[in-house]
Amino acid sequence: MRATDLSELAAFDAVARHRSFRRAGVERGVTPSAISHAVSSLEARIGVRLLNRTTRSVSLTDAGAMLFALASPAFGEIGAALDALNQFRDTPFGKVRINAPNSIAPFVFGPVMGPLMAQNPKLEVEIVATDRLVDIVAEGFDAGIRLGESLRDGMTAVKIGPPLRLIVVGSPAYLAERPAPKTPAELRHHACIRNLYPSGAPYPWTFARGTRTVEVEPSGPLALDDHELMIAAALSGVALAYVWDVRARPHLDSGRLVECMGAWRAPAEALYLYYPARKHLSAGLRAVIAALRPA
Numbered sequence: 001m002r003a004t005d006l007s008e009l010a011a012f013d014a015v016a017r018h019r020s021f022r023r024a025g026v027e028r029g030v031t032p033s034a035i036s037h038a039v040s041s042l043e044a045r046i047g048v049r050l051l052n053r054t055t056r057s058v059s060l061t062d063a064g065a066m067l068f069a070l071a072s073p074a075f076g077e078i079g080a081a082l083d084a085l086n087q088f089r090d091t092p093f094g095k096v097r098i099n100a101p102n103s104i105a106p107f108v109f110g111p112v113m114g115p116l117m118a119q120n121p122k123l124e125v126e127i128v129a130t131d132r133l134v135d136i137v138a139e140g141f142d143a144g145i146r147l148g149e150s151l152r153d154g155m156t157a158v159k160i161g162p163p164l165r166l167i168v169v170g171s172p173a174y175l176a177e178r179p180a181p182k183t184p185a186e187l188r189h190h191a192c193i194r195n196l197y198p199s200g201a202p203y204p205w206t207f208a209r210g211t212r213t214v215e216v217e218p219s220g221p222l223a224l225d226d227h228e229l230m231i232a233a234a235l236s237g238v239a240l241a242y243v244w245d246v247r248a249r250p251h252l253d254s255g256r257l258v259e260c261m262g263a264w265r266a267p268a269e270a271l272y273l274y275y276p277a278r279k280h281l282s283a284g285l286r287a288v289i290a291a292l293r294p295a
Contacts, residue, residue: 002178008038013068018140019138020055026048048063097142097143099144099145112291113125115291116291123287136274136276148269148272161292163269164268166179167259167260168205168260169257173238183217183261187205187216192205192218193218193233207264230242
């Protein structure tokens with residue numbers, strides 16, 4: 001088989017997995033037009049149409065589905081074989097793409113990026129931080145980070161880092177005008193920043209005490225989907241914020257923010273790195289997992 005044949009098949013395999021020329025191009029490190037040209041050349045050479053293309057979508061023809069089913073495992077084995085060569089290198093080689101929530105990515109990767117890259121100089125790590133719910137397989141990621149262990153079938157989860165907790169904070173100026181809330185019921189007397197998912201849907205503030213769990217639908221003048229903005233608003237004294245403890249910690253230590261709610265605490269949430277169970281676990285991804293796991 002010629003090198004051009006293998007390159008064209010690899011381009012087709014990427015498009016078939018992602019159903020997108022753009023995402024296939026990102027994975028292959030080339031432009032979408034180069035991917036399209038490679039697949040068109042393959043179709044012209046074998047005389048069979050493999051993809052149905054529209055301005056909005058890409059789908060497989062029956063012939064394309066058959067070729068993908070037969071060829072994709074072979075590309076997986078080729079990737080595993082190339083990765084196995086890492087045992088003959090001092091450090092892992094290659095790219096690892098990871099998706100992580102924007103609200104916690106700095107605290108997950110901030111402490112480990114320097115040591116990880118220093119110890120693995122031939123490793124390329126690409127981190128895409130977004131609070132949007134991402135299908136890591138469809139969008140070409142090797143792994144994702146999420147809170148909680150609940151995952152769809154076919155995924156493997158690895159616990160990483162210390163657990164995180166959402167806390168209620170307010171500025172001394174705000175709390176000077178009214179008593180700090182100590183129970184969920186007392187929040188109705190306060191201006192609160194309403195938390196939003198990236199979709200725009202609100203989510204409640206959750207608290208637990210002993211075996212009892214309570215959800216509160218907060219009310220207030222602001223609704224935000226970014227924890228950095230929530231911290232800034234709380235610092236300005238406009239309202240109380242419900243944010244990750246690690247994000248608020250520097251301001252709590254300096255006294256610019258005060259934690260509220262006393263014995264009522266939000267449940268702690270564990271962090272997990274997850275990846276497809278059937279995916280070959282590359283040496284690069286193993287290095288990332290080792291860096292992220294608690295000491």
